[in-house]
Amino acid sequence: MMKRMTCILCPNGCKLKVEVSDKEILSLVGAKCPKGQKFAHQEINNPHRNIATSVLVNGGELPLVSVRLTAPIPKNRIFDMMEEIKKTQCDAPVKSGQILIKNALDLGVDVVCTKEVEQEAR
Amino acid sequence: MNEIQKQVVIVGGGPAGLAAAVALYDLGIKDLLIVEREKNLGGILRQCIHDGFGLTRFNESLSGPEYAKRFIDEVKNRNIPVITETTVLEITKDHVVRAASRHGLHTWRADAIVLSMGCRERTRGALQIPGERPAGVYTAGVAQSYINLYNTMVGKAVVILGSGDIGLIMARRLTLEGAKVLGVFEILPYPSGLERNVEQCLNDFGIPLYLSHTVTKIHGGHRIQGVTVSRVDYNRKPIPGSDTYYPCDTLVLSVGLIPENELSKMAGVELDIRTSGPVVDASYQTSTPGIFAAGNVLHVHDLVDYVSLEAERLAKGVMDYLVHSYVDDSNVKVIAGKGITYVLPQHIGKKHAPLLSMRVKCPGENVQIVVQQGEEVLVSVEFDEALPAEMIQIPLELDKIQNNNPLEVFVR
Numbered sequence: 001m002m003k004r005m006t007c008i009l010c011p012n013g014c015k016l017k018v019e020v021s022d023k024e025i026l027s028l029v030g031a032k033c034p035k036g037q038k039f040a041h042q043e044i045n046n047p048h049r050n051i052a053t054s055v056l057v058n059g060g061e062l063p064l065v066s067v068r069l070t071a072p073i074p075k076n077r078i079f080d081m082m083e084e085i086k087k088t089q090c091d092a093p094v095k096s097g098q099i100l101i102k103n104a105l106d107l108g109v110d111v112v113c114t115k116e117v118e119q120e121a122r
Numbered sequence: 123m124n125e126i127q128k129q130v131v132i133v134g135g136g137p138a139g140l141a142a143a144v145a146l147y148d149l150g151i152k153d154l155l156i157v158e159r160e161k162n163l164g165g166i167l168r169q170c171i172h173d174g175f176g177l178t179r180f181n182e183s184l185s186g187p188e189y190a191k192r193f194i195d196e197v198k199n200r201n202i203p204v205i206t207e208t209t210v211l212e213i214t215k216d217h218v219v220r221a222a223s224r225h226g227l228h229t230w231r232a233d234a235i236v237l238s239m240g241c242r243e244r245t246r247g248a249l250q251i252p253g254e255r256p257a258g259v260y261t262a263g264v265a266q267s268y269i270n271l272y273n274t275m276v277g278k279a280v281v282i283l284g285s286g287d288i289g290l291i292m293a294r295r296l297t298l299e300g301a302k303v304l305g306v307f308e309i310l311p312y313p314s315g316l317e318r319n320v321e322q323c324l325n326d327f328g329i330p331l332y333l334s335h336t337v338t339k340i341h342g343g344h345r346i347q348g349v350t351v352s353r354v355d356y357n358r359k360p361i362p363g364s365d366t367y368y369p370c371d372t373l374v375l376s377v378g379l380i381p382e383n384e385l386s387k388m389a390g391v392e393l394d395i396r397t398s399g400p401v402v403d404a405s406y407q408t409s410t411p412g413i414f415a416a417g418n419v420l421h422v423h424d425l426v427d428y429v430s431l432e433a434e435r436l437a438k439g440v441m442d443y444l445v446h447s448y449v450d451d452s453n454v455k456v457i458a459g460k461g462i463t464y465v466l467p468q469h470i471g472k473k474h475a476p477l478l479s480m481r482v483k484c485p486g487e488n489v490q491i492v493v494q495q496g497e498e499v500l501v502s503v504e505f506d507e508a509l510p511a512e513m514i515q516i517p518l519e520l521d522k523i524q525n526n527n528p529l530e531v532f533v534r
Contacts, residue, residue, distance in 0.1 A: 006321040010177045011425055011512075013317035049326065052172045052185055053298060054270060061161075063273040066171035068185055075326065082298055096191055114171065115187040 007031065007039045016040055048072035053085055055100055060092030060117040067100060069109045077107065085111055092119045124229065129153035130440060131219045131232040133210050133385065136165020138417025139238035140193035141430040145437035147200045151444060154202050155230065157221055159209040164190030165240055167426065169270045172291055178427035189426060213389040215410055234412045234440050237386055237400070238433065241418040244378040253340035262288035262376040266295070275299060277372025281349050282306040283337045287315040289376020294323035304368050307335040307351055309358050312485050316424065316511050336360065337373065346373055379422045389413055396464035397421040403452045404467045404476035405439025411449060414440050421466060421479065424513045439474065448473065453526045461533025463510065470523065478516045480531060482508045490534040493518060496527050
């Protein structure tokens with residue numbers, strides 16, 4: 001079976017044509033770099049995505065701190081992860097790189113701050 | 123009023139201003155000042171919390187705030203002076219910068235000025251969509267700042283007009299936050315944003331993209347209640363009888379960005395009608411000597427990585443102006459020919475080798491871009507695919523330029 005997909009690993013956005021049989025890649029054209037092969041394999045077997053969202057900050061100069069996952073997770077767990085992150089709050093100050101949830105949903109990834117939020121000036 | 127002398131004043135502390143400051147400092151220009159109107163440095167990156175930034179520059183996928191932090195840390199490490207919550211009100215031809223803050227008025231006189239104010243969004247007014255004037259109509263960047271900075275959800279049933287990258291990113295963001303995005307409608311027959319964003323922001327979430335469609339009417343009293351969407355023909359004119367009504371409480375517009383040049387105009391800087399940004403030479407100097415521009419204030423970029431690189435090249439131009447009293451000696455015009463929306467620099471002198479930045483008018487495969495002077499082909503580059511969403515850059519060696527005749531850049 002021929003599958004067409006767009007590699008999302010970099011801004012090139014290569015359009016891949018992948019010949020697939022029983023979840024194995026028989027041939028692949030259109031990838032400008034070796035990452036394309038890896039992406040196609042992952043995409044056929046178990047597509048993964050990273051997500052970025054925000055967490056409430058108590059006592060911060062901003063109401064939210066932006067967060068992301070340390071690694072992509074299976075696509076079908078994205079909304080479970082959003083629910084999990086929504087349950088979390090943190091206290092200012094927070095640092096970029098600070099881990100807010102370790103091993104979230106037992107998926108082996110952490111939820112990590114991507115921004116610094118100082119305490120609110122009194 | 124006290125006038126403070128500075129070697130370089132940088133107007134705007136977003137990605138272009140930050141990169142310019144660091145590069146200037148490292149070239150030995152240390153008497154700098156970054157003037158930023160927001161409380162924090164970083165510009166629009168602060169609200170771009172999604173990842174995918176920095177793949178070109180840092181070879182890793184960073185979120186906007188993380189990308190900004192790399193440069194903010196460099197600025198801090200060098201103790202480069204920054205003044206925040208200060209809005210520049212005026213720049214004059216003779217390099218006076220006037221700004222206002224809570225502490226009053228500030229006036230600086232600079233040897234050189236860097237324009238790095240970025241861009242702003244096209245609004246509903248620019249599109250002239252007929253209908254009511256209800257609440258609930260946002261530009262994509264405004265919706266993004268409400269959600270990502272101010273913790274305010276904009277709506278539950280959303281229609282997005284325009285498939286620019288911020289619109290696509292917002293389609294995903296709104297969906298993650300529990301809104302239903304009914305569709306993205308694009309007047310052109312191809313997406314305006316990057317292919318990978320169509321994939322990971324729309325296709326991943328089953329959000330439909332309707333090409334050759336536009337919003338032809340906005341309905342609602344106090345709050346938007348729905349939009350009429352129509353198919354358009356080749357001339358982008360709505361086709362009668364193709365109307366569909368979509369009930370919604372929010373309309374997000376992602377219909378283009380315009381370089382922010384109100385201050386540039388005050389300084390007598392000549393603008394290019396194609397880019398809406400300054401006309402520059404290969405050293406990024408504008409038509410006002412000693413005033414330079416880079417980043418989205420100059421032309422709208424696809425990737426922030428290229429903004430940083432452009433600002434770093436600008437720094438070399440500023441350095442040459444300050445240290446070697448370089449004056450623009452441009453004698454060769456650069457013209458955007460067939461198939462090219464714009465190209466810059468708009469003119470080239472004898473000293474700085476240009477990096478030609480351009481966009482193609484329409485998508486194509488196996489596209490050949492030619493730089494020609496008279497009958498002579500100076501450079502010709504083949505691209506497997508060329509998209510209007512992607513900026514194309516072609517370096518040009520100075521010794522290839524034969525004479526003073528204009529260069530033409532075109533698609534063959």
